[in-house]
Amino acid sequence: MIIGLEHYFFVSVLLFAIGFFGVLLRKNTLVVFMCLELMLSASILALIAFSRYHTTPGQGLMEGNIFVLFIIAIAACEVAVGLSIIVALWRRNQTVELSEINELKH
Amino acid sequence: MDLGTVLSVILLAPLVAAGLIWILARQRAALAMTLSLGAAATILCLSLWLFFAGWDGSAFEISTEWLTLGSLTLDVGFLLNDLSALMLFIVAFVGFWIHLFSVGYMNDDKARGRFFGGLSIFMFSMLGIVLANNLFMMFIFWELVGFSSYMLIGHYLDTDEAAQASKKAFIVNRVGDFGFLIGIIITYWTFGTVNFNELREVVGTQPQLVTTLMGLLLFCGVLGKSAQMPLHVWLPDAMAGPTPISALIHAATMVAAGVYFLGRSFFLFTEEALHIVAWVGVVTAVSAALWAFAQRDIKKILAYSTLSQLGYMVAGFGLGSLYGLHHGDAHNALYYGIGASMFHLTTHAFFKALLFLGSGSVIHACHHEQDIFKMGGLWKKMPLTTLTFAAGVIAIAGVPFIAAGFFSKDAILYVAMKSSQPAFYLLTGTALLTALYMGRLFFIAFLGKPNSASAEHAHESPWTIVLPLLVLAVFSIGGGYMIMYPVTLQEVMGHWVPHPHGKDHTTMIIISAVASIIGLVLARIIYGAGAATDKVEKTLPPVFAISRSRFYFDEIYGYYVKKVQDRLADVVAFLDTLFISGVLVRGSAAVAGLLGVTARRLHTGSVSTYVWWFFAGLVLFGAYAGGFFDGIIQ
Numbered sequence: 001m002i003i004g005l006e007h008y009f010f011v012s013v014l015l016f017a018i019g020f021f022g023v024l025l026r027k028n029t030l031v032v033f034m035c036l037e038l039m040l041s042a043s044i045l046a047l048i049a050f051s052r053y054h055t056t057p058g059q060g061l062m063e064g065n066i067f068v069l070f071i072i073a074i075a076a077c078e079v080a081v082g083l084s085i086i087v088a089l090w091r092r093n094q095t096v097e098l099s100e101i102n103e104l105k106h
Numbered sequence: 107m108d109l110g111t112v113l114s115v116i117l118l119a120p121l122v123a124a125g126l127i128w129i130l131a132r133q134r135a136a137l138a139m140t141l142s143l144g145a146a147a148t149i150l151c152l153s154l155w156l157f158f159a160g161w162d163g164s165a166f167e168i169s170t171e172w173l174t175l176g177s178l179t180l181d182v183g184f185l186l187n188d189l190s191a192l193m194l195f196i197v198a199f200v201g202f203w204i205h206l207f208s209v210g211y212m213n214d215d216k217a218r219g220r221f222f223g224g225l226s227i228f229m230f231s232m233l234g235i236v237l238a239n240n241l242f243m244m245f246i247f248w249e250l251v252g253f254s255s256y257m258l259i260g261h262y263l264d265t266d267e268a269a270q271a272s273k274k275a276f277i278v279n280r281v282g283d284f285g286f287l288i289g290i291i292i293t294y295w296t297f298g299t300v301n302f303n304e305l306r307e308v309v310g311t312q313p314q315l316v317t318t319l320m321g322l323l324l325f326c327g328v329l330g331k332s333a334q335m336p337l338h339v340w341l342p343d344a345m346a347g348p349t350p351i352s353a354l355i356h357a358a359t360m361v362a363a364g365v366y367f368l369g370r371s372f373f374l375f376t377e378e379a380l381h382i383v384a385w386v387g388v389v390t391a392v393s394a395a396l397w398a399f400a401q402r403d404i405k406k407i408l409a410y411s412t413l414s415q416l417g418y419m420v421a422g423f424g425l426g427s428l429y430g431l432h433h434g435d436a437h438n439a440l441y442y443g444i445g446a447s448m449f450h451l452t453t454h455a456f457f458k459a460l461l462f463l464g465s466g467s468v469i470h471a472c473h474h475e476q477d478i479f480k481m482g483g484l485w486k487k488m489p490l491t492t493l494t495f496a497a498g499v500i501a502i503a504g505v506p507f508i509a510a511g512f513f514s515k516d517a518i519l520y521v522a523m524k525s526s527q528p529a530f531y532l533l534t535g536t537a538l539l540t541a542l543y544m545g546r547l548f549f550i551a552f553l554g555k556p557n558s559a560s561a562e563h564a565h566e567s568p569w570t571i572v573l574p575l576l577v578l579a580v581f582s583i584g585g586g587y588m589i590m591y592p593v594t595l596q597e598v599m600g601h602w603v604p605h606p607h608g609k610d611h612t613t614m615i616i617i618s619a620v621a622s623i624i625g626l627v628l629a630r631i632i633y634g635a636g637a638a639t640d641k642v643e644k645t646l647p648p649v650f651a652i653s654r655s656r657f658y659f660d661e662i663y664g665y666y667v668k669k670v671q672d673r674l675a676d677v678v679a680f681l682d683t684l685f686i687s688g689v690l691v692r693g694s695a696a697v698a699g700l701l702g703v704t705a706r707r708l709h710t711g712s713v714s715t716y717v718w719w720f721f722a723g724l725v726l727f728g729a730y731a732g733g734f735f736d737g738i739i740q
Contacts, residue, residue, distance in 0.1 A: 023717055024714065024717055024718065024721070025714075027714070032713075098712065098714055099712065099714075101713065102710070102711030102712055103711070
């Protein structure tokens, strides 16, 4: 079986959908956060796949790959900030359940 | 000094005084008094300088543009001619002496700052009317005197009577002024100008433009301000104000402003309008004279007498102008109406101010007792007041040759005889009634023996009160002779006043003499000296009842206001509650509230809900970007 662009694309969409519905439906902040990361990974996968399959022959092949490295670096920073927020939430409220975090309303 | 500057100083001096009193002297009575009296003295000195040196007697006009609204230009300016000079003389002269009188009369009042401030504001407004060179400016000051009058009638603001009277005066005047304003607008619309001189030129070339309606609407202002029937009801009530106010505003100057206005705009009255003007005056004169007999309050009697004399002036204007139109062949025939009414206005200003100030002196001495049946015997206690009051009574009764009122009344009776017999009989009857009720007042209050403790303990007033009485008494007696007036003022008094000649001359003297002397003698016989009760009330109740009824004007107005006006007001109030405060105010608040309630629902505080909303927003945005709405939003 030859693996083509459509296979990458299918995996990417699947990942994105899992992430999306996780964000919508799960109630645990940590899981929601993981799902968010999943959506980011899905889009990175799509980016690198498009980059690999649409390269003009004779020119550089690695632009997409370099971009992905940047995105992963920034995502790592983002995860550090996000996790520390979640830790702070836990210290404050002794819970990370989304349904119980509604201080903005009150 | 040029005339414009002098006139500006005359007009603005009292305004400056009032402003200074407002800022500095609301609680400092002595300073307020000095400022107000100083302004009055300035006016008098400058006016006298004008009449004796500064002004040559020819008409002088100065005008400046004040306001432009589209094609409408409002000017402010002065017009000094024979007529306004005479009125200026009256206001300045009588005004000064009444200011001086107020200093003595109000010496124990607690709100003298407010009183003298009001007095100065009044002088400013009145001088504005006198000097105005156009109808709009006159109207502005016309409203300002209405305001001053309102403020000063209500001076004793802790009494219910004064509060009611000031409101009544203001509201009744609004009724008249409404017609007046419409009249001014029609005048402007017809002639394209409101300047007196320009109006007169246009009327001179196109007399067909003047309509009866225009004159009658302008006359509405006179009805209100000069308290003519049927808008006379406010003047007797206005006596609730301090006595100097009654003398200055409600006898000598403001109420005469209506008559002065007639003289200023005489060319705007057609023959039909003049007939109506004359008859309104005649009816007012007769009725008010009848009503005076049922009054016990010394100021009320004088108030009804003022009404009656104002009726005389208005009748004099109407009848005199008619006489000028039909019979006059002399050069000044056009001015006979002005002459007759202004002559009586002048003498009336002197003797009625004198009478009011005299009554003020009496009230001051009797510790605010105003009932004439509780006075009596005052001639022993207050000889100077009695003497000057007697001069006033003689003047108003029109005793021949020794009273100013004789000459001026004579002129009016003469034009009445020449232009309308019924009016002549009624006015002659009024002259008799005038002598009768003034005799009643004088004999009961001043002669005989004291009828109460307060009259027993009366004593002569201080010089600030007596001096104005003496000066005004001299003018009340001598005001019929030209020698009393500056030469520059003698045009109106000398040439415009219609005088009977030959046989008419003798007839008029006999009629006037008989009317006044019979009236005074009858009063002495009927009422007696220093009576404690009203003889007519006891012996002829029906006659007294007619006089006391005042023809039920107040009752009819009261009924109308209660049954018609109040109900209309209720309907309007209901509509206001329903539409303005209901639909407009509460309705818009409800819409905003509803929006708020809906928007609050979106704000759940649950992150998952927000993500759903975010997702919905994303879908909408995507749909828009994808051109899905192109068919809906063009």
